[in-house]
Amino acid sequence: MKTEIFNAKTQKENGTQYAGRVIRSGGLVAFPTETVYGLGANGLDGEAVKRIFEAKGRPSDNPLILHVAKKSDVKELWNHVPDDAKRLMDAFWPGPLTLIFVKSDKVPDEVTAGLDTVAVRMPEHKTALALIRAAGVPIAAPSANISGRPSPTEAEHVIADMDGRIDVILDGGPCRVGVESTVLTLVGRPTILRPGGITREMLEQVIGPVEVSPAVLRPLKEGEVAESPGMKHRHYAPDCRVVVAEGSWRKAASIICREYEIAEAMGERCIVLGTEQTRSCYHGMNCDIIGDRETPSSLCAELFSALRRWSGKVDVIFAEAIPAKDQGLAYMNRLLRASGFTVLTD
Ligand code: AMP
Numbered sequence: 001m002k003t004e005i006f007n008a009k010t011q012k013e014n015g016t017q018y019a020g021r022v023i024r025s026g027g028l029v030a031f032p033t034e035t036v037y038g039l040g041a042n043g044l045d046g047e048a049v050k051r052i053f054e055a056k057g058r059p060s061d062n063p064l065i066l067h068v069a070k071k072s073d074v075k076e077l078w079n080h081v082p083d084d085a086k087r088l089m090d091a092f093w094p095g096p097l098t099l100i101f102v103k104s105d106k107v108p109d110e111v112t113a114g115l116d117t118v119a120v121r122m123p124e125h126k127t128a129l130a131l132i133r134a135a136g137v138p139i140a141a142p143s144a145n146i147s148g149r150p151s152p153t154e155a156e157h158v159i160a161d162m163d164g165r166i167d168v169i170l171d172g173g174p175c176r177v178g179v180e181s182t183v184l185t186l187v188g189r190p191t192i193l194r195p196g197g198i199t200r201e202m203l204e205q206v207i208g209p210v211e212v213s214p215a216v217l218r219p220l221k222e223g224e225v226a227e228s229p230g231m232k233h234r235h236y237a238p239d240c241r242v243v244v245a246e247g248s249w250r251k252a253a254s255i256i257c258r259e260y261e262i263a264e265a266m267g268e269r270c271i272v273l274g275t276e277q278t279r280s281c282y283h284g285m286n287c288d289i290i291g292d293r294e295t296p297s298s299l300c301a302e303l304f305s306a307l308r309r310w311s312g313k314v315d316v317i318f319a320e321a322i323p324a325k326d327q328g329l330a331y332m333n334r335l336l337r338a339s340g341f342t343v344l345t346d
């Protein structure tokens with residue numbers, strides 16, 4: 001299959017109109033959002049949605065998010081719209097927040113992997129919104145990567161994984177947030193199933209107490225049922241080991257320096273994902289400064305891109321843990337999963 005690539009800025013009208021027709025006729029389109037690139041299909045067409053799973057190699061028990069272009073579209077996708085959802089949509093849509101509620105009959109089982117709930121989000125990215133409007137249907141879209149790999153935050157990443165497997169790629173440049181949306185279920189007590197750009201602290205200001213699924217920062221225990229099917233699967237892994245060092249920045253940096261030396265002595269190629277605060281600790285070592293520990297959003301924006309940059313080029317990536325609050329929760333969720341929970345504390 002030939003994949004057509006459009007520049008979302010210079011070929012704006014042509015690109016989105018063409019891609020909208022492709023979606024309507026059952027094809028697959030990768031498009032930029034403010035979180036990561038999505039791989040979209042007509043969310044009301046089960047056969048089209050199946051193609052997403054094939055192109056990504058995604059396990060068929062992992063449900064997709066439906067993307068809409070206006071808030072009122074949720075009415076046809078959920079059996080009703082709860083008050084908390086109304087408040088949250090007013091506060092955070094368009095934006096990086098996905099809400100889960102009981103689905104309507106209109107939503108195909110392929111989207112929800114057979115669950116009776118469906119995840120919906122209204123993205124903020126202009127190209128994403130233009131595409132959904134051009135398609136005239138909700139767009140089902142997971143991240144546009146081969147399943148298991150780091151999510152794509154630039155069109156180059158999508159091309160590396162999806163060229164020849166999908167119909168169209170809309171190139172909109174780098175994604176602002178860099179990690180996927182916050183996923184909040186409103187069935188039962190509001191619970192974060194996946195942390196993201198909209199933080200627990202921000203949600204609580206609007207609807208009061210919000211729980212965080214315990215599996216956000218640790219692997220599932222044996223026999224434990226995943227609140228979100230995505231928690232079961234290996235995620236975000238580059239083609240090399242990832243090792244996370246915990247503790248204060250001084251402690252984390254000293255663990256990394258020690259382990260780096262050991263790995264290097266064994267002939268392993270190493271890179272440190274450092275921060276502004278620890279830059280000077282890694283003098284003379286291979287180091288990629290990816291952001292500022294005080295501004296977790298800066299680390300979120302760069303993490304997946306950095307994992308892809310070093311994937312296959314080194315044997316081990318060392319990274320510092322940061323406090324799991326505000327956007328630090330999303331950063332630690334992705335970093336820990338990328339490492340397969342390989343954490344050094346001392
Ligand atoms: P992705 O499509 O890669 O952004 O992943 C979507 C995430 O949302 C996955 O972790 C899914 O398991 C989760 N998800 C989507 N729909 C539901 C749902 N109805 N119930 C629970 N989790 C969901």
Ligand code: MG
Pocket residue numbers: 142143151
């Ligand atoms: Mg994904």
